[in-house]
Amino acid sequence: DGGITQSPKYLFRKEGQNVTLSCEQNLNHDAMYWYRQDPGQGLRLIYYSQIVNDFQKGDIAEGYSVSREKKESFPLTVTSAQKNPTAFYLCASSRAGEADTQYFGPGTRLTVL
Amino acid sequence: AQSVTQLDSQVPVFEEAPVELRCNYSSSVSVYLFWYVQYPNQGLQLLLKYLSGSTLVKGINGFEAEFNKSQTSFHLRKPSVHISDTAEYFCAVTLNRDGKIIFGKGTRLHILP
Numbered sequence: 001d002g003g004i005t006q007s008p009k010y011l012f013r014k015e016g017q018n019v020t021l022s023c024e025q026n027l028n029h030d031a032m033y034w035y036r037q038d039p040g041q042g043l044r045l046i047y048y049s050q051i052v053n054d055f056q057k058g059d060i061a062e063g064y065s066v067s068r069e070k071k072e073s074f075p076l077t078v079t080s081a082q083k084n085p086t087a088f089y090l091c092a093s094s095r096a097g098e099a100d101t102q103y104f105g106p107g108t109r110l111t112v113l
Numbered sequence: 114a115q116s117v118t119q120l121d122s123q124v125p126v127f128e129e130a131p132v133e134l135r136c137n138y139s140s141s142v143s144v145y146l147f148w149y150v151q152y153p154n155q156g157l158q159l160l161l162k163y164l165s166g167s168t169l170v171k172g173i174n175g176f177e178a179e180f181n182k183s184q185t186s187f188h189l190r191k192p193s194v195h196i197s198d199t200a201e202y203f204c205a206v207t208l209n210r211d212g213k214i215i216f217g218k219g220t221r222l223h224i225l226p
Contacts (some may be wrong), residue, residue, distance in 0.1 A: 042218040090156055099214060100145050102209055104156030
């Protein structure tokens with residue numbers, strides 16, 4: 001089955017630790033995205049990548065980092081510099097030139113204790 | 114810059130009753146508009162999109178939306194809701210198909226038995 005997988009579904013970390021969230025897609029999509037979702041806030045774009053080895057900051061990139069070494073993978077690292085990291089993180093992908101139709105993964109809920 | 118406002122954070126409606134979820138956008142140029150749905154603890158799924166042409170757009174699960182340029186609105190409607198429609202609905206806008214999508218804050222649809 002084609003789709004996007006995110007792992008793990010739930011993640012707990014101590015304050016001050018970096019943590020990496022996985023996102024893999026087998027849809028052969030060029031573009032990938034990371035969003036953060038907080039209650040009542042909708043989705044906010046963290047980073048996006050339109051092609052391998054290239055990525056751009058979204059609206060709330062501070063405290064996060066990404067890499068795009070392979071077309072199918074777009075991991076997100078939440079660093080200790082992110083002041084309020086507890087949230088639901090969603091990864092998405094789309095065909096080139098079709099950012100309007102994004103396919104979302106099931107999400108990772110990160111809780112920092 | 115474009116933005117999107119969802120006027121209701123929560124909408125309760127009885128099963129088999131009609132529903133309208135409101136969305137207004139702000140932009141000085143032509144836009145593309147979308148509705149996404151998020152079922153509990155899942156990622157988002159595209160319901161429908163307006164790119165051009167007919168202002169009445171039909172989507173999945175019996176939903177439809179009407180683009181009204183003069184009122185800068187893109188309200189989502191369904192003539193008869195089912196308990197399975199319980200979800201959060203997001204209106205979104207973009208200026209071009211290769212750019213970032215701006216999401217509204219979401220409307221939670223509660224179906225009452």
